[in-house]
Structures are given as C-alpha cells and as structure tokens.
Amino acid sequence: MQDAIARHVQQPNTTFECIVDSPTLANWRLCPHRDTPTPTRVRLALFSFAPTQADSEREQRVNQALDRLPA
Numbered sequence: 001m002q003d004a005i006a007r008h009v010q011q012p013n014t015t016f017e018c019i020v021d022s023p024t025l026a027n028w029r030l031c032p033h034r035d036t037p038t039p040t041r042v043r044l045a046l047f048s049f050a051p052t053q054a055d056s057e058r059e060q061r062v063n064q065a066l067d068r069l070p071a
Helices: 002-009 053-068
Strands: 027-031 042-047
Touching: 042 053
Parallel strands: none
Antiparallel strands: 027 042
16 A cells, blocks of 8 residues: 555555555545545545444544555
8 A cells, every 4th residue: 555655645546555454345545635636635434324323423534644644
C-alpha cells in the first residue's frame, strides 16, 4: 500500500485506487481526492451496498484526518 501511495504522489493518476481491506471484499479503498486542487491527495472511499452509520462516520473521520495532513 505504501508503494502504491508513493507512486500516486510522484505521478498523480485519476484512476488510482488502493484496496485497504480484504482484496475479496474491497469495501474500503483509497482513491484520488477530487474535491481538492492538490492532485496527490487521497481520500478513503466506502464501496458497500449497505453501509452502516458507523461505516459512514468512520469514512468521514478518516477523511478529515487525511485532509489535515500536510500536502
């Protein structure tokens, strides 16, 4: 995962995606952050048909923490 993120920082790619959880589930993924002018930023995205409230809150907390990291 660290290598994939490092490659994205060096060469930003709009199709970047890094699976965070189990490859067979792939519910949690790091993706390019489209709402920022910095193309190297990533966000955590939840890909689930039935996300729980806890899932949504986790996604929001992690993304807020990622947004606070220096660019």
